[in-house]
Amino acid sequence: MSTVQISAADVNKLRQQTGAGMMDCKKALVEANGDFEAAVDYLRKKGAKVAASRQDRESNEGVVIAKATADGKRGVVLEFNCETDFVAKNADFVELANKFADLAIEQNPATLEALLALTLNGASVADVIIENTGKIGEKIGISKYEVVEGEKVVPYIHSNYRLGVLVALNQDGSGVDEAGKDVAMQIAAMNPVALDKADVDPHTIEREIEIAKEQIRAEGKPEAMIEKIAAGKLNKFYKDSTLLNQEFVKDSSKSVSKFLDETSKGLTVTAFKRVQLGA
Known part of the structure; x- marks a missing residue:
């Protein structure tokens, strides 16, 4: 049995550094x-040990x-999860998520695995997550991490940290940042499946055509008309589901593409990422 005297000051010091409870610090x-x-x-x-014991728990809450970087040339978006809404709203949890994002901005890891291997305050991000699992008492972790680069990257956080968007544009200059935020809000609200027609996955196109054909047949249309009507429905899908062809939410008389070109001639989106909590 140890005879070393443990002072209250030592316990408090350990608590301040680790965030663990007083009794846990004293026992340690x-x-x-x-x-x-x-x-x-x-x-x-x-x-x-706490982390290992909670691997079967659901962690669908979080932030x-x-x-974006100071020069606006690169942006990151990440999803940091926990088990309960109570923890997700905790200021320390949100601050930790921001520290991970700041580290990603500074170090530019290309993948989630690379981010987890980076060092934060003398420990890897993966180890920091394990440590905080012990402190918080819930399963936590980074489930998604995306990077976007462009001439101007605009970040946007929607609905109390429940959804994040990155928009990369091909120009920087007057009005571009504000336009980027408008487009980011469009992406948050309308959830486009792709940037433009050419970017839609071929399997998605095939699926939409088959669904359209079945709907047309169910309506009793002649077989000879099915292909033409299906093509029209596909164009409607492009208009509804691809960003540049969508109606601009703030002015339905124009498409997103037209809105951007009117903001600055030739302005367009080159890439975007949308990360929604739990999706």
Whole structure:
């Protein structure tokens, strides 16, 4: 049995650094015979055990963070999950998600795996997540991570961190940032499946055509007319579901493409990402 005296100051110091509870910190210091670093390791290991024990839990709550670099040439969006809405609304949880996004902006990892391997405050992001699983008592983790580059990248966070959008445009200059935000809100609201007609997945096109044909047949239209009517329905799908061809939400008299060109001649979207919590 250890005879090392554990002071309240030591317990508080460990608590301040790790965020663990007072009793957990005291127990860690006792188990480590007063060795502060060993106590931190003890709490980290405890966190790892908590994380392992909660792998079967659902973590569909959380936050989505979207940010761009200072020069606006690159943006990142990530989804950081937890189990309950209560934790998702906690300021410390949101701050941790922002730290991960800031690190991604600074270090430019290309993939989620690369992001998890980056170092934050002396530990890998993966280990920081494990440590905080122990502190929070819920399964947490980064489930999605996307990067977009362009001449001007505009980030947008919608609905209290529940949805994030990145929009890359081919120009920068007067009015472009504001236009980018309008388009980001369009993407948040309308959820386009692709940027333009040519970007739609061929399987999606085939599916839409087959659905259209079945609908037309069910209406009793002549077989000779089916192909032509199906083509019209496909064009309607493009208008409804591809970003540049959608009606602009703020002015339905024009498409998103026309709105952008009127903002600045030749202005268009080159890429976008939309990440919705739990989707």
